[in-house]
Amino acid sequence: MELIWVGAAYLAGLVTSRLHLPPLVGYLMAGYVLNFSGVESNDTLSHLADIGIELLLFTVGLKLKLSSLLRREVLSVGTLHLLVVTLVSALVYFGFNGQITGGLVIGVSLAFSSTVLAIKVLEDSGELSTLYGRDVLSILILQDIVAIGLLAVANNKQPSPWALCLLLLPLLRPLAYRLLSASRDDELKLLLGIVLALAGGVLAQKVGISSDIGALLMGVMLAGHPDIDDLSKKLWGLKETFLAAFFLQIGLADLPGYDEVIQVFQLLSLLPLQGILFFALFLLVGLRARTAFVSALALMTYSEFALITSSVVVKAELLPPAWEAVIGLAVALSLAIAAPLNRFSHRIFSFLEPGLVRFERKVEHLDRLPSSIGGAEWLVVGMGRTGMSAYLAFKQQDMRVLGLDADPINLKNLLADGRRVIYGDAEDSALWETLPLEKIKGIILTMPEFEARSSSIKQLKNLQFAGSIGTVCFHNDEESELYRLGATFVIHPLIEAGKQLAEHLLKSTSKMDF
CATH class of the missing domain: 1.20.1530.20 (Na+/H+ antiporter like fold)
Known part of the structure; x- marks a missing residue:
């Protein structure tokens, strides 16, 4: 039974x-x-x-x-x-x-x-x-x-x-x-x-x-x-x-x-x-x-x-x-x-x-859209491990970078660490319409869900964003689709990690031989 x-x-x-x-x-x-x-x-x-x-x-x-x-x-x-x-x-x-x-x-x-x-x-x-x-x-x-x-x-x-x-x-x-x-x-x-x-x-x-x-x-x-x-x-x-x-x-x-x-x-x-x-x-x-x-x-x-x-x-x-x-x-x-x-x-x-x-009520919304991005020229959307690494890479080169994330707890922790971050949900079309995109040179999208990355690229292209768009992919079929939508470059984190491991290993081996 x-x-x-x-x-x-x-x-x-x-x-x-x-x-x-x-x-x-x-x-x-x-x-x-x-x-x-x-x-x-x-x-x-x-x-x-x-x-x-x-x-x-x-x-x-x-x-x-x-x-x-x-x-x-x-x-x-x-x-x-x-x-x-x-x-x-x-x-x-x-x-x-x-x-x-x-x-x-x-x-x-x-x-x-x-x-x-x-x-x-x-x-x-x-x-x-x-x-x-x-x-x-x-x-x-x-x-x-x-x-x-x-x-x-x-x-x-x-x-x-x-x-x-x-x-x-x-x-x-x-x-x-x-x-x-x-x-x-x-x-x-x-x-x-x-x-x-x-x-x-x-x-x-x-x-x-x-x-x-x-x-x-x-x-x-x-x-x-x-x-x-x-x-x-x-x-x-x-x-x-x-x-x-x-x-x-x-x-x-x-x-x-x-x-x-x-x-x-x-x-x-x-x-x-x-x-x-x-x-x-x-x-x-x-x-x-x-x-x-x-x-x-x-x-x-x-x-x-x-x-x-x-x-x-x-x-x-x-x-x-x-x-x-x-x-x-x-x-x-x-x-x-x-x-x-x-x-x-x-x-x-x-x-x-x-x-x-x-x-909508004409009040200060709890989920308000960002009213200003200051002098930022680069945006990193999704401040997880990948996004944080990209953010720090920009900072090390003294670039004007701003992070966006939809997780209020993550934002609170990042602000406490002195990071420049604001609330922003990438799937919200009003977000991209509000941001002064003409000031932005490039945007990195690191959100884990494919739908969020693809819809963001669509909205940016519909708004005639002229800067570069970098993003990640986790499956082979995603890469071609993201390029078709208008991404400037797409990387696969695991593939890139393998390449870097091989490069570091070869460098360390060459030093030992020398």
Whole structure:
């Protein structure tokens, strides 16, 4: 039976990924196909699904940082969005067959956006560290915290007085930090993460609390350790594997009938309203239309947490079992719709830009465009390791160089080191239109994502930039395309590194012979 589950999940996930959709959409579809074929779920699949949820919430806890949640745009947009949706849900479900609690929990959970999809889209495009990427991630974490509270309400269980002892978990942080520091091998770090997540779940169950909350608190306890990002990356793939069991289980639980399918499409029709609400709130706190649009599009989905809460609500008999199938299909289709939209979000905005910029507030924007570049004659866009090396090479020759980067944390560190850098997102067409390009002799583009480099070259050529454009490529097919678009020169970092290694080796050998 396990082979059938895993094989079906893999094949369906492979098909959806080739269609540029998240694999979890395929897992849900595989569950429906297996259900239709007469395959049933059992306790083993349910147990694996529970482990997946615990690992998911543990990794959420690892990312919890109070400072990121206290930013004005995060608190105001995240809180106002949840309040508006809660109010609407309360009105809609007020007379829901007397099952107000279950209806309200489902309604609020539909306000949550997909953490898995948003993070994957931002990581794939290299925008997770940008201003809007950090805001989206922080809002997702804020939603996850509220989701945990909903799970506690939906469980409808009276916790033990000992439950308050879970609040003492932070006192064990020094011990947890020592264990993680002592676990130098990758497999030991991974095992420690699993042990802590499962231990949190067991402790929570012992005191009458959902195991998911215990796993989250364990993650919070470990948050802040220097190796936490490394641990999160190691747990990511394992968590996704176990979550496949959860998505399969949803599909195997029940097939939606005609009435349920109608309800699914009604829920999907509300997605544009959710996107419009996010867009309006981002504009309200002072973001530009472009940043507000791409952020709203990243959040315009239904969340995996809606699947979890619907499952809990149904088990607590607060809603009919059919709602589990309705929410499962609605989440799957919302992700299928959102994935391609997010992939082309910048292009979509370019098409809609004339109409959307009219809604911007006439204030000092948080993501403001640079008003001046001083006397700079050379620009380095993307201040990672490659960009920083180029910047220092210019400085060593006393050239007037300026760095641009979209990562606010990186900018803060560079400014503290005395570097001349400003905020600038290369995919923002308004950036190139604002910069005084006639003063610039040359621009180096070092962004890792090909789309950002190619679109920047297109915009520069459309603006008739007469200077030199240098950039990097990481695949052979990129080089010819970048030259075709108008790049002056293109280098492959790994090829250049090999050439330099050979040159240095030959020089050192010739000196030894001499």
